[in-house]
Amino acid sequence: MREGSLEAPTRHPIDWQSADYYDEAKLDAEMRRVLDICHGCRRCFNLCDSFPRLFDLVDNSKNGELDTVDSKDFKPVVDACTLCDMCYMTKCPYVPPHEFNLDFPHLMLRYRAVEANRDGVKLKDRALAATDFNGGIATVVSGLANWATDADNKAARGVLNSLLGLNPEAALPKYAGKTLEAEAQANPPQRAENAPAKGRKAIVYATCYGNFNDTSIGKAALAVLARNGVETKVLHPHCCGMPKLEQGLIGEVADSAKLVAESFAPYIAEGWDIVALVPSCALMLKFEWPLILPRDENVKRLAAATFDLSEYVVDIARKEGLAEGLKPLDGGVAFHVSCHSRAQNMGQKGADLLRLAPQMDLTVIERCSGHGGAWGCKGSNFETALKVGKPAARQIAGAGKKYMVSECPLAGMHLAQGVERMESDAPKPELVSHPIELLARAYGE
Ligand code: SF4
Ligand code: SF4
Structure with missing residues (x-):
């Protein structure tokens, strides 16, 4: 409010x-x-x-x-x-x-x-915004890509930093060796028989980050949904365009929106829900695309069919009830509500999701991480981003919990860097990529 x-x-x-x-x-x-x-x-x-x-x-x-x-x-x-x-x-x-x-x-x-x-937009900014293209290549050579982008690799990062205007200390996302789409095809999740949500069908929109960088979010989501009986397919027709929106390239965002909405249209017509793994991407599908293409019927239908991942699991819990088998997690969780989760106007669904695990010891932090996508990795922005995110990082460090997690994985990485810089002898919390991973752990996955 x-x-x-x-x-x-x-x-x-x-x-x-x-x-x-x-x-x-x-x-x-x-x-x-x-x-x-x-x-x-x-x-x-x-x-x-x-x-x-x-x-x-x-x-x-x-x-x-x-x-x-x-x-x-x-x-x-x-x-x-x-x-x-x-x-x-x-x-x-x-x-x-x-x-x-x-x-x-x-x-x-x-x-x-x-x-x-x-x-026009500078080449280096265009290169950073091409998350789909970069991910497609980097997953094929993930060992090399992760070596070159590691902040400790001063020589290779020095070249990248000067080419792309990155801050030498900004942690960059790692690349997976296999995309989430490929992983899900190779090892399709086994749905539980007679589970509460067995009537549901969900297209998991992998998102660039969930498909190319950190597939653990998608794997945890697939495991939790399968345990609850949801039929799933993982698709990533194209980037949601958020990085291009940040550059003001609205026409190119509209192209992404048309392509993705057209790909998902037949599934939506058959009653599939669309579940986005990353809140910024869910925000694009639900709110920004319909404002950019207000007369496109596919975009409108997609917006109505789209759920944020946390929102979807909480929806199952409320309507059908979750499958049994959740056990308490030791040590408690400091949970950061990302700005793009709040911007979806859906309440604190990530916190609601974590509370589905029994005896959850939760601290909720509702301050901006300061990260802002690629913005926070660039030049002097990185220090500004740390300054803006300091109150949130301080609250996380002060919570004294075993785990820290944000629904936005990039915000989580950035906050972990802020927590790392806090002067304190207290043990640092373990960074987890998304609340769904903790729910999967509570299921013993
Ligand atoms: S955007 Fe903020 S500062 Fe500007 S009018 Fe609104 S509340 Fe005030
Ligand atoms: S709070 Fe600041 S960074 Fe966020 S949208 Fe408003 S002006 Fe931009």
């Missing part, structure tokens, strides 16, 4: 196909209108680095008002936005249907779309 408002936020379709959207004078007028409201409000002062940059700009201007700030100085404000959606979802009382009609993240997106349209 947002502060100061009882109404649910609504979002307008993104007008990216109109010429007006890219009109720089109109964009500047909208930036000035919105930033001036934010300057007067300042509720979001501690959410990220965008707002402090904005407020410093205004406070250091000639008259302390926005009208003496040069428009070219807005760029660092935009660059600091990770599109986490937290200002929109949790703070802003002026989002539609309020007459101010304020959508700060989508305004940052428009600024980037105008830049991308005018100047």
